[in-house]
Amino acid sequence: MKNTIKQLRHSSQFMVGFVILVAILLLIIIYPIFVTADPLEMVGRGTFFKPGTYVSVVDAVTDGASTQKSYTLNLDTSASRLNARLSMEDREAMVDWLVRFGGVAEGGISTSDDDVPALLELWSEKYDSTNPQKGLIAAKKKYYVRLDKSLKELNNSTDMILAAQGEDGLEQTGTIADDSYVNVKDIANQRTFILGTDNFGRDVLTELVAATKTSIIIGLIAGVVATAIGLFLGLFAGFIGGVVDDFIMFVTNLFTVIPSFVILILISYSVGASARGVTMVAVIIGLTSWPWTTRSVRSQVISLRNRDHVNMSKLSGHSVIRIILVDILPYVASYVVMAFILQISSGILAEAQLSMLGLGPATTTTATLGLMMNWAMTYTAHLNGSWWAYFPVILTIALISFSLNLMNTGLDQVFNPTLRD
């Protein structure tokens, strides 16, 4: 036993698989400690939000009732905005008007960026549309009227108005200037969606962690059920032989010949959506995936049952049960462990396949990896480019089966020394 563990530590394949699996397991254990939110809570409304940090509009404006943490950053924004909006052509036209009708000396004002505030001040002071403006065509006069109007709008602030429910309806409680900025870290209610949200506005990362946990549980239950049935039937068919063996192998071959996935679909369908919980789906998967375990355990047992130590145990008068448990089971145990690992992996995959078809756990209280893919597919995440809704799920499924299969190969090499390189 000690030796086996030592050999496993030296098997790089086993260790890589083991580390990946442990990392995934640690994630699904530790993450919920820090993020206690319900994984299926609909945080956002609408559809797929990109990965990023989000704040609610209300929180961006005010943080609670009393303390408003807003800061005006020292940026002359109005000036730069004016510079950008006021074209050189307009400025020249303004200077031209002021010189001709406003009594400003020629060369008294320039059109440079620095002079724009002064120009505007002069303009608002001197411009008068009622001025006769001799020598100007009507179109030009209208142009100046329009320019004056747009300049007034430019000067107006577009502050946000804060209102509260007062005695006579809404009352204005204050304004927030456009140029007021809030430090993102000071906002209490902000959510970072590392992997964005899904179509229901649910945090994909939190959902993914919960789904991985559920899927691993499904895999474990399916693996336990399949391995238990396979092991039991394989041991008895192999050891007892004769008619018992023939009958068990007949049933097993029947299950092997009919694609188990078809049976799986039929059973899931006939069980009905209301009864299809997580455990039910896991058990159904387990019930359809035992034949391979049975076959391989049986062939192992047949080669074992004529070994001398089994004969000796028989001669010692031990019961059949004891011989199977003490003299046969330990010899096939390593094999069964390997089969179990593969069953977990295929159980997770089977759940994903079933859920993709809409035959997975019909539940709104938990997510599974398959359900997440199903949702992503139903709401066409793959068409609108919302990669975050399905790619992390695929990656997780791939990582889990990859790690389990690596562990299996590592175990195989340790138990069958002929496979070692």
Place this chain on the structure above:
Amino acid sequence: MSDGKMAILNGKGVTKVFGLGDKKTVAVDHVDFSFKKGEIISIVGESGSGKTTLFKMILGLINMTEGEMFFQEKPRDIKGYAKKREYWKNIQAIFQDPFSSFNMFTKIDSVLLDCINLSGGKNLSKKEKDEKMTEACSFVNLKYAELTNKYPFELSGGQMQRLMIARIFLLKPRILMADEPTSMIDACSRATILDMLLKLRDETDMTVVFITHDIGLAYYISDTVYIMEHGKFVEHGSAEEVIINPQAAYTKRLISDVPKIHEEWDLSTVS
């Protein structure tokens, strides 16, 4: 020398056929035998002559295709597992390969403890059981204290085969079937093990059926020798009769095939 002794196991027309139709092989072909109490019987034959098949049929591990066996002159009835278990109280075996005869996951103490429980010592105190195990181990020149908490694979082949004899010593069956118990171990341990088998026979008056391909060994150890060729007994009789004055051509060939060094040793013992 066998006259006047009670027959413990008789076989009449014992046959085993493997396979069906064209592929069928007759491993043991209508064999008759009579094993007497307290004798050492050798069944000698080359590989593939059906020795081990006969061995397994006598043990009841495989069924006979045809024929009858009489245990203590009554028809042997081993239909069903319960009756087999009853039969196995009287017959035990030592297998050819000591390394595969033990369950590698069970400690040595529990192998011996099993034997005590099976031979009716279930209610003994722990101290008495320990004493019994120590006695059995010292009978085969093993130290019980050194064996406790060890697994069978930590022993050498010779030690394992001696442990097997210690097991027989505790169980004290009426018949001991030994299927080439010495073929997998070195010459030195071989003599020790044969001596132990003889000693065991002398102490408990059990019948020992010794299956071997080594006719020299058979001569050295046995009272009665059966020569087996292609599933049939071609010759049988007391060891002296068969080996000094062989009748069947096969026996002659077997004797001439014995290495020279053996022949010299054989001749010197005879003269």
